[in-house]
Every structure is written in C-alpha cells, then in structure tokens.
Amino acid sequence: MKYTMREYTPSDETSWLRCRVLAFLDTSFYDAVVAAKPAIAAPGLELVVVDETGSVVALMDTGIEGGLATIDTIAVHPDHRRRGLGRQLLDRTRAWARAAGATTLDAWTRDDADTLAWYRSMGFAESDHYLHVYAFHYSDPAEPGRAIAEPRPGLRPVLVFGHAPLADEARMRAEFARVHVDRRFAMPI
Numbered sequence: 001m002k003y004t005m006r007e008y009t010p011s012d013e014t015s016w017l018r019c020r021v022l023a024f025l026d027t028s029f030y031d032a033v034v035a036a037k038p039a040i041a042a043p044g045l046e047l048v049v050v051d052e053t054g055s056v057v058a059l060m061d062t063g064i065e066g067g068l069a070t071i072d073t074i075a076v077h078p079d080h081r082r083r084g085l086g087r088q089l090l091d092r093t094r095a096w097a098r099a100a101g102a103t104t105l106d107a108w109t110r111d112d113a114d115t116l117a118w119y120r121s122m123g124f125a126e127s128d129h130y131l132h133v134y135a136f137h138y139s140d141p142a143e144p145g146r147a148i149a150e151p152r153p154g155l156r157p158v159l160v161f162g163h164a165p166l167a168d169e170a171r172m173r174a175e176f177a178r179v180h181v182d183r184r185f186a187m188p189i
Contacts, residue, residue: 023075
C-alpha cells in the first residue's frame with residue numbers, strides 16, 4: 001500500500017474524525033469522540049497520512065508554545081498499524097518542532113500498554129502523572145453522587161469526569177470503576 005504524508009486540510013475532517021474514532025476504540029480513550037476536529041492554534045502542525053483513496057489512516061496534531069511542543073492527538077487506523085506511520089509522523093513533527101525553536105516535545109496519554117510501549121520505544125521519558133476518574137451512572141448508579149461534594153437541586157449527575165492526584169489512586173480505584181493514570185511523556189529535541 002502506498003501512503004502519502006501531508007498537512008491536514010479542512011476537506012480531510014470527516015476522514016480525520018473516522019480515523020481518530022477507530023484508532024481510539026480499542027484504547028482507554030474509547031469514548032473520547034468529538035463531532036469536529038479540534039483546532040490547533042498557529043503555528044501548530046497538523047499532519048495526516050492518507051492511503052491511495054485519499055482516506056486518512058494516521059494523524060498527528062501538535063501545538064507549540066515557547067520552547068514546548070505538545071502532541072495533542074496521534075492516531076493510526078487499526079487496519080494500518082505496525083507499518084511505521086506513527087514513527088514517520090513523529091520524525092516529521094520532531095524536525096518541525098526543532099526548527100520552530102522548541103526544546104521539548106511532550107504528550108499526555110493514559111495507561112494503555114501498547115501506547116506506553118510506543119512512546120518509550122520512540123525515546124520519550126515518562127515524568128508527571130495524575131488520575132482521570134470517571135464516575136458513571138452505568139458503572140454504578142451511586143458513582144456520580146460520590147463524586148459531587150454538594151448536589152444542586154434539580155440536577156442529577158450521570159457522568160462526572162475528574163482529575164485527581166496520583167497519591168489518591170488507591171482510594172479512587174476503591175470508589176470508582178474507571179480510573180486511568182494519565183502520564184506525561186517528554187523528550188528533548
């Protein structure tokens with residue numbers, strides 16, 4: 001299969017969204033569905049890899065602020081994994097970030113074994129951590145109520161998404177069915 005890497009264009013949006021949804025479906029980000037592509041502020045870099053039909057099969061969006069370039073989204077369609085597309089996107093992003101004056105490239109991700117292994121194999125080092133905690137009515141009808149300190153009359157929480165310090169991990173896992181460690185990976189460039 002022949003692939004082409006290029007910058008994202010607005011006409012890619014539907015294909016970009018499909019690729020992202022399918023890539024995230026078997027990860028802890030399975031419900032991170034968006035109806036429109038998030039904007040990356042200039043001078044950010046938005047890359048896509050397309051197949052022969054023009055469908056987006058991989059993508060990487062990166063923002064930059066001062067000396068820090070941050071990968072906002074990276075996704076590879078499940079049918080196109082293990083072909084080096086993520087590495088190629090990272091190589092081009094790293095070169096762009098270096099040329100733009102960044103000294104560090106980072107990304108935040110959750111606790112998916114394959115994703116963590118990929119970042120480590122690409123030369124990123126893990127540093128900061130915190131928790132993503134979901135209190136969801138479908139997991140346990142009482143979870144959202146436990147996550148709210150003061151209920152508001154007439155408002156019944158169904159899903160609460162919160163951040164918590166890593167030091168509270170044991171307590172959060174005891175109270176809520178879905179808790180992820182969010183991890184920062186960074187590399188000098």
